Amino acid sequence: MRLLDLTATPHSSGNRIDLAWRTPAPDRLTRVRVVRRRDTHPASPSDGKVVAEGLGLTAVTDTGLHGETVYYYTLFPFDGDPGAYEVDPGNRISAMALSRYGFAQQMYDLLPALYHRYDAEHGYLRRFLDLPGSELDRLYSLTTSLLSSKDLRRVDGVLLPLLAQWIGWPTDRSAPVATQRNEVRQAAHLYRTIGTIAALDATVARVSTWTGRTKEFTHNVARTNQPERLNLWSLRRDGAGQWLEPALTSVNFVYDGRPAAVREPDGSLLIFYHTYRRHGWDLWAKRLRDGQWEASAPVVDRNGLDQHPAVARQRARLWLFWEGYDPVHRLRYLSFSTRDDDKWSPPQTFMDQETDRCRPAAVSDAAGGVWLFWLEQDAIRFNRHDGAEWELSEPGSLPAGHGLDDLFALMTDDRLWLFWTFRDTGAAEQTWSSVAYRSLALSTGDWSPVYDLPKSGHYHDRQPAARAIGGGVELFWSTTRYGGWSISHNTLTTGWGEAEQVGSSPATRRAPLPVDLGAGGTLLLYRSNQSVERSSSVYAATRTLDHRYAGTTTVDTTAKAKLALCGSFADFQTYLYDNGRANADRIADDTIGVYLTPPPAVDAHQAAETVARLRGALADFVPVTTRPVFIWME
Known part of the structure; x- marks a missing residue:
């Protein structure tokens, strides 16, 4: 119900406002609640101070107000008890309370005493001066209120469009007064963000409320010169086997390549990965300590290409291997650095730079040795460092096929496991990537035959990485089996189980690396182009x-x-x-x-x-x- 002829008039005596209205049905008494606020019109019957409430009200005087202050009123007609209040924007009004400065008395006091003597009996002159005095009180209050005309907390709502116009802000007059105040207050911040998503979202919400x-x-x-950017993510699996929400670990990106990890003596986890800098590809490290990731830091920072790190611990010494590139001879080669007493040695070349060598994989054994595997001329080559020197003058060779990539080595209690990928030609001469593996019995020194990871169908399996479990291994790898690149895992004990997908996401997930966290927990590091x-x-x-x-x-x-x-x-x-x-x-x-x-x-x-x-x-x-x-x- 919209009330008629709603008015709010400041009382000439000051600190009071008179409200009056008519109901659209004079023959029917209507209950009305009058609610007041100081900054904007009340939006509900409980949003502010209740001035009056009753049946058949058509006028209310609000007293005890502060002068030069604008008050906002909303009238809520209702029926019944408790009342079903009606909200109508037409039942809103505002007015500024005046202050009584006593100009009539001041003018009377300034008159000569003779006037006071003759006016003492009836006071006609004194009452006459109330006419101009009350008007002067009103004018002085209005003038004083202009001191707060730029104060967005106190300025009259009718002046907000003028303030907005001064700064070029388009005012939505249908918006509540509080909203208009906030818009003018935030206009400067929004103008500074013109062209940003924040400013556009704020404008949509302000204009449409949608x-x-x-x-x-x-x-x-589509831009052919912009491949997907794979950032480093991590996924935790608790002791109950449940995968938790993925977390962004680092925005130091790559296009391909798996991180390497090693456990430090203090229990922290240190990972290495390559990432692009302005002068080329460098090796960086990041530490997980007490469940929190610390800031990344460069380990190999120089011009050129340093990629695909592999790391292994040999008692107190840490070995870091990686792949370099010679642009003159267009050959890849292996480099390494060792860390003793928290100080890394200068980078050194492994063997020579005359033969193409790539994709190092390293693992340490219980006897204090470090095994290094790498790819060389369609074969897997290896050597072992016993702590003093490399044992084999001529590195061992494991023929493994063609299209080799993604070496990964794992040491369990009695075996050394080696995983890799190879190109597999299927139907219609299509080529797919598949995973193969073999193991070395440490007690006898015998290598097992080469086995293929079971797969059904034509899709890519790549970048295998494993962790030791009781009686076998748990293998993680990236696959296109489910459409797009995702991560699968399977366990090998007496035989392979059923492969399962690790979570589901439309984003690319590649290059997994599982790490034991203790208490049955697992941390899975991987690369993804997932949006943040x-x-x-x-x-x-x-x-x-x-x-x-x-x-x-x-x-x-x-x-x-x-x-x-x-x-x-x-x-x-x-x-x-x-x-x-x-x-x-x-x-x-x-x-x-x-x-x-x-x-x-x-x-x-x-x-x-x-x-x-x-x-x-x-x-x-x-x-x-x-x-x-x-x-x-x-």
Whole structure:
């Protein structure tokens, strides 16, 4: 119910405001609750101080107010007990309370005493001066109130559009006074973020009040020179065998390659990985201590390519091997460095740089030796360092086929396990990557035959890594079996069990490395291009997904999880979006997507009006070269 002729008048005596109104049905008495606030109109019957409430009220005097202060009132008609209050924007009003400065008495006191003598009996002159005196009181109060005209906490709501106009802020007059105050207060911060997702999300929420998220499409446009960026992630498995939520471990990225890990004497876990810097590829280290990751630090920092680290502990000495590259002769070679007393030795070349050697894998045994494996001319070569020298003058050789890659060595109580991948030619001459392995009996020195990891179908299995379990090993590897790159694991005791996928994600997951945490827990390190959710520094509620890591890859029609994201906010595949209509907005690297979720009751006409308002409002918060595209979400 909208009340009629609602007025709010400051009382001339000061510190009081008179409210009056009429009901639309004079023959029917109506209950009314009058609620007051000092900064904005009350939004509900309990949102502020109750001034009065009763049946048949048509006027109220609010007393005990502060002068030069604007008060905001909302009247809530209701019926019944308890009342079913009606909320109508038309039942809102505001007024500024005046102060009584006593100008009438001051003027009377300034008159000569003769006037006082003749006016003492009836006081006609004194009462006459109340007429101009009360008006002077009102004028002085209004003038004094101007001192707070720039104070956003106290200024009258009717002046907020003027303040907004001074700074070029478009005012939504239909918004509550408190919202208008906040908009003007935050305008400077928003203007500084023009062109950012935070500013766009805030504008959508301000103009439409709909749920919306903004996305930049610059990373959804295919670029052949931008492969997917694989950051380092970690996944924990508790003692009950449950995988927890993945966590971003480092944004030092690679395009391929597995980290290496070693346990330190103090119980911390030290991992090594290669990452790209401006002068080339370097080796970095990161430490997990007491469940917390410490900052990364470079270990090998020099010009050139230093990649694919392998690490092993030989009593108090730490061995670090890696792959280098000679651009002059176009050969790969192996380098190593040792750490004694927390000091790394200068990098040294293993053997020579005259033969192509790559993909080192290292592991230590219980006798204090370090085994080093590497790939050389379609064979797996190896040697053992006994603490004083390399034992074999001519490294051992394990012929293993063609297309070898991804060496990984593991030591258990009685065996040394060696895993690798090779190219397997299947039907129609298609080539797939598969995993093979063999083991060395430490007691006899005999190598087992080469075995293949069981697989059914044509897909890629790569980058095996294992950990020791009672009576066997648990193997992790990256696979395209489920569509896209994901991680599988299986156990080998008396035989292989059933392979299982480790979690599910539409993002790429590659190069797993399992590490025991004790108490049955496992830490799985891997590489992924998964998008990272980030918060805005301007509005904490504004969040977006950072899709810059997705890169450009060949579309895989078997990757159902990825394809299911097509057209959604979380879609990170490279594509050009077109909704099929003539002259439709085309998404490219100069467009942004505004994903809108309108309320259920919004019809097509209301939606079109809202989008029209948004187009006009967003123009002030995006660069002139950027075009917004509105996408409806279910």
